Amino acid sequence: MIQWTEELATGVTEIDHQHQELFGLINNLLQAMHEGKGKDEIQKVMTFLDDYVVNHFGMEEKYMKQYDYPEFAQHQKQHQNFTSNFSDIKKELETAGPSSALVIQTQRKLQDWWVNHIETVDKNLGAFLIPKF
Numbered sequence: 001m002i003q004w005t006e007e008l009a010t011g012v013t014e015i016d017h018q019h020q021e022l023f024g025l026i027n028n029l030l031q032a033m034h035e036g037k038g039k040d041e042i043q044k045v046m047t048f049l050d051d052y053v054v055n056h057f058g059m060e061e062k063y064m065k066q067y068d069y070p071e072f073a074q075h076q077k078q079h080q081n082f083t084s085n086f087s088d089i090k091k092e093l094e095t096a097g098p099s100s101a102l103v104i105q106t107q108r109k110l111q112d113w114w115v116n117h118i119e120t121v122d123k124n125l126g127a128f129l130i131p132k133f
């Protein structure tokens with residue numbers, strides 16, 4: 001399981017709640033994989049992420065614009081990279097089907113990307129936003 005810790009908190013409640021929701025999703029997927037149901041769960045995860053990514057990145061980017069965040073461009077670039085990788089993974093799942101290997105690979109990619117993104121750029125954004133709120 002991936003554990004939410006205070007180390008990952010940006011300090012912005014709305015952002016942190018959404019990140020925690022995402023961790024729950026990744027943990028559900030891990031649990032399903034242990035129970036041999038990863039192939040069913042991965043479809044749910046991808047469907048959920050379709051909306052989540054738009055809403056979550058949109059929310060962060062709205063705040064960055066609103067408060068003239070100096071690192072907006074770099075941060076948005078990371079969001080765009082994720083969106084493009086996510087769409088590649090989706091295509092692969094649709095065309096090749098959710099093999100166990102692909103489910104495992106997808107879970108790892110999601111976990112690695114989100115933990116890294118939150119620990120670095122989202123925490124920087126949080127540090128910038130907190131005094132503004």
Ligand SMILES: [Fe+2]
Nearest residue numbers: 060117121122
């Ligand atoms: Fe972000």
